[in-house]
Amino acid sequence: MNRSSHLDETQLLKHISLDCVVFGFHDSQLKVLLLRMKRTKDWALPGGFVLLDESIEIAASRVLRERTGLDHIFLKQFKVFSSPDRSNTNPGVQDLLDSGAIDDSSWFNQRFISVGFYALVDFSKAEPTPDLFSDLCHWKSLEDIDLLILDHNQILDKALETLRLQLNYQPIGYNLLPDRFTMPELQKLYETILGKELDRRNFQRKMLSYDILCKLEERKTGGAHKAPFLYEFNLENYGKALKHGFNGGW
Amino acid sequence: MNRSSHLDETQLLKHISLDCVVFGFHDSQLKVLLLRMKRTKDWALPGGFVLLDESIEIAASRVLRERTGLDHIFLKQFKVFSSPDRSNTNPGVQDLLDSGAIDDSSWFNQRFISVGFYALVDFSKAEPTPDLFSDLCHWKSLEDIDLLILDHNQILDKALETLRLQLNYQPIGYNLLPDRFTMPELQKLYETILGKELDRRNFQRKMLSYDILCKLEERKTGGAHKAPFLYEFNLENYGKALKHGFNGGW
DNA sequence: TTATTATTGTGTCATAAAGACGCAATAATT
C-alpha cells in the first residue's frame, strides 16, 4: 500500500503480504496499533504488500512509516503465516468482499502468505494514520483487543510470545521509552510485557549489571513522592548487547 | 518439487520458495545436507515450492521427506530471505539458466521470496536423496562447505546462528542423536554446535539439572577406556522443556 | 510550617547456580 488512492497491483508481488504488530508503551500499559476497516468496522493489524523492487523488510518499514510517520523503527520478522485457509477464518476475505469493505476483489481474492513482523515504537512520537482500507488507526491496550480479521489474533499472540522471549536475551526499552526515563518506568515496562511483578531492588541490580544504562544527575520531579533519577541508554553498550545477547547459558 | 519427473507449475504458489538447512551429527562433526546441481555442479541447500493446498510447514516437511526418507522431522522457520537481487548472487539463476542446469526458465525466472527452515535429524536414519535438479545429495561438514548458489551461504549462516541461540533456551539432542547415547556424546554435540569446549563435569551437572535425561543401567562398551553410562531422553520432560524453555532470565 | 505518605536509593543476608579442579574407578591395550 502506498499513499496514493488506489493499489497499483502491477507493482506488487503476488501471494505475499506482511502484517505488523506494533507495540507501544503508555500509561503503564502495552499498546498495539490497530486499524478499523472502513465498512465492516472490523479491526486488523497494519499490513501491506511488497513492491517489485523491495525486500520484505523495506516493505514493512515503508508500511510502518505510512502508519506512524516514523522512520528507523525497530522491526523484526518473527513468523510466516501460511495456512491455506487463513483467509477464511474470523471475519475473512469473503466477509470483507461481501460487505463491500474491499472493492478490488481480484487482488484480495488470491491466496496470501503473510510475513509477521513486530515493531517497537515510542508511543509519544507515533502519529497513527489509517490506510486505504481503514477509517481509524488507534492504539489499543492488549486486554481491550478481541476479534481481529483473518488470523490476526494468532499473529498478535505469537508476536507477544516472541517479545517475551526476546526480553530474556536482549535489551528492550530503547525503542519503547522516551530518551530519558526512570528506573521505575523501565521496570514497569518489563512487568507489563511479562505480565508479572518484579522486585524493585533486584530489578535495578540486574539491569545495572548489564551496563547499558547511564544514570543522569537529574531527577524526575512532579511525581507525588521521592523524585527518581533519570537514566538514558548507553547506546554503544546497548548495541553490543543487542548483538551478543544476555544469558549466554553455555 | 514432487517425486514426478517434472514440475507441475500450475499446482505451485508463485514467488514463494523454501530452503532447508538440515543438520545432522556424525563423527563428532556437525553436518549439513546439500545437493549438487546436475550440470553446474554447484552446491545448494535442499528446497522446494509450495503446493496450492499446503502451508509452508507442510511443504517443508514434504521436501524433507523426499530428501531424507524421514517423517516428523524437527523443523523450524527462522527467517524469510527476500532481497530483490538474491537470485543474482553467487552462482545465480542466470548462471543456472545459461549452463542449462535449469530447463524450465519460465518458472525459475520469477522473483522468489524464500522461507528459511532449519531441521535437526538423526544422521544414521536419513537417506539422502537428490531431487529433480541435482545428481547428488550429501552430508557435508560445515568447514567443508564453500560457495553455494544464490544466497544459500547466508541462509546457512543464519540457521547456524539460530541453532546456537536455541541451545541457550531449549533442549537439543533428541532429534540429532540416536535413541540411546552417552553423556560424552551429548557434550560433544553441544561443543560442536557452540564451537567451543565445555567442562565435562559442569556440563553433566547442568544437563542433569534440566531433568530431561534418563540414566540407564547399561554402559556403552567397545570404547578404549572406561565404559560410559547410556542415557535416553525423558520425552515427557523434554517436551515440557521445549515448550517452556530454559534460562527464564526474568 | 510541620507532619504525613508513598515512593526511591542503597544495602544485607541466605540460597542457588556456575566455574575451576581433584581423585579414585575402570575398560581396553600393552
Added chain:
DNA sequence: AATTATTGCGTCTTTATGACACAATAATAA
C-alpha cells in the same frame, strides 16, 4: 599385571538470584 585415557563423582570458590530492612525525600495534608 601394568599402562593409559577416560569416566563417575565430588569439593571449593565465585557469582548470581531472591527476599527483605531502613533511611532519605518530594509532594501533599494538617
